[in-house]
Amino acid sequence: MTHCKMALIVLALLLVSSAASTQENGSGAASDDLEAKIASDPVLTRGAFVYNTCKVCHTIGPDERIVSGPDLTGIFDRVAASDPNYGQYSLALKDFGIKWNAKALDDWLANPYGFLPGNRMSFIGVQHPDDRAALIRYLKLFTSLPREAS
């Protein structure tokens, strides 16, 4: 076998193995893209910062875990109280019957208790309208992400 042929075979093997590892890291690459997108946009960066106050009770994105609140991935256009992995919804939220959109999320996040008395989210709300707008844009980013089966 000539040197040249050997080099081609090695190159081909390298290409195959790098394609395989890109596939393996598919979701990692997607979340890297998301992080880059957030870092390059000041509104999304602000939204991510405000979202820190939600993290104690909620997950979003590909890392759904059991926490005290429902997962928020895909919350836009999702019917209220419909996270299949969350079994502790209040009757108030179950009977609510709306699909979440920007307006409903804004009202809910401004004053969760005032908006829907009887709900179980023990959270005072996000006071500043710009913080809410940034947070809602941040939540919307995760709408098209596939939900992680658990």
Ligand code: HEC
């Ligand atoms: C102390 C815990 C806690 C914090 C902090 C919290 N939540 Fe919640 N959240 C809950 C619980 C519990 C529910 C379910 C409420 C119910 O069933 O009445 C909920 C419900 C929701 C829902 C409705 C979900 C659905 O499936 O219909 C949204 C949207 C939401 N929270 C967004 C947020 C956002 C955004 C933040 C941060 C600004 C936040 N929450 C902060 C505990 C929390």
